Amino acid sequence: MKNFGKKALIKQHSPKRVAWAGALAASLIMLPGIFGGTPALAQQKAERDSLTYGELIQKTDKGEVKRVELDETEQIAKVYLKGQKPDTPPIQVRLLNQNTELINKLKAKNVDFGEISSANSRAAVGLLINLMWILPLVALMLLFLRRSTNASSQAMNFGKSKARFQMEAKTGVKFDDVAGIEEAKEELQEVVTFLKQPERFTAIGARIPKGVLLVGPPGTGKTLLAKAIAGEASVPFFSISGSEFVEMFVGVGASRVRDLFKKAKENAPCLIFIDEIDAVGRQRGAGIGGGNDEREQTLNQLLTEMDGFEGNSGIIIIAATNRPDVLDTALLRPGRFDRQVIVDAPDLKGRQEILKVHSRNKKIDASVSLDAIARRTPGFTGADLANLLNEAAILTARRRKEAITILEIDDAVDRVVAGMEGTALVDSKSKRLIGYHEVGHALIGTLLKDHDPVQKVTLIPRGQALGLTWFTPNEEQGLVSRSQLKARITATLGGRAAEEIVFGKPEVTTGAGNDLQQVTGMARQMVTKFGMSELGPLSLESQSTEVFLGRDWMNKSEYSEEIAAKIDSQVREIVNNCYIKAKELLQEHRIALEHLVDLLIDQETIDGELFRQIVTEHLQLDAQMTDEKLPVSH
Numbered sequence: 001m002k003n004f005g006k007k008a009l010i011k012q013h014s015p016k017r018v019a020w021a022g023a024l025a026a027s028l029i030m031l032p033g034i035f036g037g038t039p040a041l042a043q044q045k046a047e048r049d050s051l052t053y054g055e056l057i058q059k060t061d062k063g064e065v066k067r068v069e070l071d072e073t074e075q076i077a078k079v080y081l082k083g084q085k086p087d088t089p090p091i092q093v094r095l096l097n098q099n100t101e102l103i104n105k106l107k108a109k110n111v112d113f114g115e116i117s118s119a120n121s122r123a124a125v126g127l128l129i130n131l132m133w134i135l136p137l138v139a140l141m142l143l144f145l146r147r148s149t150n151a152s153s154q155a156m157n158f159g160k161s162k163a164r165f166q167m168e169a170k171t172g173v174k175f176d177d178v179a180g181i182e183e184a185k186e187e188l189q190e191v192v193t194f195l196k197q198p199e200r201f202t203a204i205g206a207r208i209p210k211g212v213l214l215v216g217p218p219g220t221g222k223t224l225l226a227k228a229i230a231g232e233a234s235v236p237f238f239s240i241s242g243s244e245f246v247e248m249f250v251g252v253g254a255s256r257v258r259d260l261f262k263k264a265k266e267n268a269p270c271l272i273f274i275d276e277i278d279a280v281g282r283q284r285g286a287g288i289g290g291g292n293d294e295r296e297q298t299l300n301q302l303l304t305e306m307d308g309f310e311g312n313s314g315i316i317i318i319a320a321t322n323r324p325d326v327l328d329t330a331l332l333r334p335g336r337f338d339r340q341v342i343v344d345a346p347d348l349k350g351r352q353e354i355l356k357v358h359s360r361n362k363k364i365d366a367s368v369s370l371d372a373i374a375r376r377t378p379g380f381t382g383a384d385l386a387n388l389l390n391e392a393a394i395l396t397a398r399r400r401k402e403a404i405t406i407l408e409i410d411d412a413v414d415r416v417v418a419g420m421e422g423t424a425l426v427d428s429k430s431k432r433l434i435g436y437h438e439v440g441h442a443l444i445g446t447l448l449k450d451h452d453p454v455q456k457v458t459l460i461p462r463g464q465a466l467g468l469t470w471f472t473p474n475e476e477q478g479l480v481s482r483s484q485l486k487a488r489i490t491a492t493l494g495g496r497a498a499e500e501i502v503f504g505k506p507e508v509t510t511g512a513g514n515d516l517q518q519v520t521g522m523a524r525q526m527v528t529k530f531g532m533s534e535l536g537p538l539s540l541e542s543q544s545t546e547v548f549l550g551r552d553w554m555n556k557s558e559y560s561e562e563i564a565a566k567i568d569s570q571v572r573e574i575v576n577n578c579y580i581k582a583k584e585l586l587q588e589h590r591i592a593l594e595h596l597v598d599l600l601i602d603q604e605t606i607d608g609e610l611f612r613q614i615v616t617e618h619l620q621l622d623a624q625m626t627d628e629k630l631p632v633s634h
């Protein structure tokens with residue numbers, strides 16, 4: 001076996017093979033030690049019919065040597081004698097550490113000599129032979145690895161991202177399906193034309209924008225709008241969410257972006273929709289521990305792709321976010337998302353329109369007025385309204401009715417706003433206390449002319465609340481005056497005030513916790529945001545109350561300790577004054593309070609209309625009483 005090895009070794013002694021095997025030897029350092037024996041043994045055998053160092057020098061002197069190959073690493077010289085047959089192997093000679101004498105002699109006698117390094121190649125070829133055993137082993141191990149788990153198979157082909165974006169050849173959504181956001185629709189009408197007839201713009205040299213950013217709170221119809229554009233232009237709709245770009249493995253996001261754009265280019269003209277772009281598009285270098293992370297790579301790839309195609313290649317990118325303030329400024333530069341379209345929560349008219357759209361495929365009783373529903377739902381987004389009508393339809397089906405009536409709408413509104421209805425309390429003491437608390441809110445809300453009208457008071461628990469007082473906001477809540485804010489604070493404190501008046505200080509409950517939180521918030525805003533206190537018209541807080549990592553982290557407090565103390569005392573003053581006012585009002589109208597609480601406990605719900613009627617009757621009674629008393633007191 002070993003001899004065979006040696007023969008093979010000599011035959012394979014071609015320079016190309018040596019270089020390749022040398023590289024292998026370098027990569028598997030641990031192996032030469034194990035197979036070092038092969039060349040050593042072979043060498044001993046060869047030495048038997050060889051010359052000594054001295055004999056070699058003698059032969060050189062005599063001029064019998066034709067050629068010498070010196071191998072410094074193995075300290076061997078291969079000697080070819082003159083008159084030797086061409087196919088006989090060279091004679092091997094053991095060298096010394098320093099062979100200067102020999103080399104000088106060879107030079108002097110003009111003998112052809114050179115250096116070779118057979119040792120490395122020998123070891124390497126030895127390795128090669130042994131690798132034949134190892135390679136199948138490694139291959140086997142790989143096979144096992146592949147089969148073992150899903151995760152590891154994912155790990156092996158990461159980077160070749162699986163397509164995570166969705167493609168819809170036809171969205172089937174039209175502009176008619178989007179309502180209540182007319183301005184946004186008008187602006188985007190143009191995008192449809194870009195996609196449909198780009199010649200109209202390119203003919204006169206206009207650059208077609210590449211990207212449009214839709215900015216607005218969730219549920220206002222941004223996705224719907226993007227789909228409608230694709231639907232109107234009848235082009236394919238590619239969509240991906242920003243959060244899907246950001247994955248565990250570095251580089252996956254970037255390769256997803258590449259894939260997406262590649263597919264889009266193949267299908268141009270088309271529309272790419274990137275939802276939640278803030279998930280990838282945040283200001284770079286802002287996060288704590290920032291630096292060159294996965295998200296940044298993804299964002300860079302996105303920017304590169306956007307720069308990489310011409311405006312008139314027929315691809316339009318629409319991105320949606322509700323946080324335009326955190327976006328990287330590079331995204332908003334010309335040639336990228338240079339157009340911004342605001343998609344806000346709808347106003348009264350908008351809500352009517354949206355309700356119309358969503359009632360198209362529902363059976364609604366003729367007595368129901370969409371206008372009235374729109375009035376009852378300020379602040380609802382398109383998604384909320386769609387949900388509201390759906391809830392009403394479900395309730396109608398459950399009650400086995402033919403068509404949705406106002407009763408189902410009412411219940412659905414309550415459900416959407418405050419969660420599921422529970423069953424009324426039986427325990428009469430806490431029921432009484434909650435009754436006073438709620439009537440306290442409602443009575444003050446009714447007595448103060450700056451307050452929104454009561455819609456209903458109820459003792460039926462809902463979600464977290466044990467009882468509830470609903471107010472109808474009179475008009476759109478655009479501007480709110482100082483006296484309206486104070487009225488709200490007073491009415492919100494009415495619950496606790498009633499508890500204290502009726503049951504005394506030691507008996508007040510935790511029921512007012514949420515109220516107090518709201519009150520403090522409102523009062524603080526009056527002082528720091530709206531300039532409605534003695535501190536004057538100053539804004540003492542930055543616009544955003546949330547802290548973004550890295551951005552607003554640093555400049556959180558913009559005022560001194562001294563101002564902070566003043567703010568606190570102003571807030572306290574506002575709240576205290578309102579609380580005193582609330583208690584005064586309730587004491588003054590104690591009879592009305594008792595009357596209303598009795599009624600509420602009996603009926604569990606009092607409608608706003610009835611509530612106002614009872615309060616008015618009491619006010620008239622009071623007025624009569626003062627009138628009758630007047631002559632007496634004079």
Ligand code: ADP
Binds near residue numbers: 180218223357
């Ligand atoms: P966003 O993407 O802004 O969060 P969506 O477009 O996903 O909101 O809206 C969710 C659903 O709400 C839509 O599928 C649609 O049924 C309804 N909707 C939202 N806004 C509108 C609107 N302006 N007009 C009609 N329906 C709307």
Ligand code: MG
Binds near residue numbers: 219320
């Ligand atoms: Mg959306």
Ligand code: ZN
Binds near residue numbers: 437441495496511512
């Ligand atoms: Zn309350």
